[in-house]
Amino acid sequence: QVQLVESGGGLVQAGGSLRLSCAASGGTFSNYAMGWFRQAPGKERQFVAAISWSSSSTYYADSVKGRFTISRDSAKNTVYLQMNSLKPEDTAVYYCAARRGIITPRHDQYNYWGQGTQITGSA
Numbered sequence: 403q404v405q406l407v408e409s410g411g412g413l414v415q416a417g418g419s420l421r422l423s424c425a426a427s428g429g430t431f432s433n434y435a436m437g438w439f440r441q442a443p444g445k446e447r448q449f450v451a452a453i454s455w456s457s458s459s460t461y462y463a464d465s466v467k468g469r470f471t472i473s474r475d476s477a478k479n480t481v482y483l484q485m486n487s488l489k490p491e492d493t494a495v496y497y498c499a500a501r502r503g504i505i506t507p508r509h510d511q512y513n514y515w516g517q518g519t520q521i522t523g524s525a
Contacts, residue, residue, distance in 0.1 A: 404429040404514040406498050411519030414488050418523075422483040424498030424516055431479040432456075435505045437512055438472060438483045440494035440521075449507035450496070451483060461505050466492075490523045 410422040424436070437452040451472040452461045460472055471484040481498060496519050499512035506512075 404434065404500050406500060406514055406516035408496065408498050408516040408519040411496065411521050413522045413524065416489055416523060416525050418488050419484070419486045420488065420521065422485065422496055422498075422519060422521075424481045424483075426479045426481070426500065429500075429514075431474075432476050433502060434500040434514075435503060436472075436474060436481040437499045437501070437505065437507075437509075438481075438496060439499060439509050440492075440496045441518075442494040445494075447497070447509050448494075449509065452505035452507065453481065454505050459505055461507065463507070485521070488521075488523045490525050493521060493523045495520050 405428045407425045414420050435454050438450040439447050440450050441447045449463050453472045469487045474481040498516045500514040501512040
């Protein structure tokens with residue numbers, strides 16, 4: 403059973419930056435593709451970014467492309483989401499997720515989820 407714990411959330415002004423971390427345990431980290439999703443109040447969970455087990459493939463939602471970067475450190479069993487040029491509309495709870503197999507933007511294809519971390523962007 404894989405456990406995921408996110409950290410790094412907080413309040414940030416428009417144009418600012420934050421880096422989220424997701425620490426994985428309980429499984430072989432290199433077996434899993436990792437994804438970041440977000441959910442704003444009253445809205446459905448939305449794909450943000452994903453990275454393959456080998457880091458050779460990444461995939462981003464159009465809304466964050468060029469601003470966010472996903473990466474992973476296998477030595478630390480951690481996946482990161484570097485968020486730059488933040489906008490108020492980036493405000494949401496951010497979740498990391500893991501799945502065996504190829505990366506996908508579909509949240510229903512991920513088997514393991516963290517508890518989420520809040521990002522609040524102010525104008």
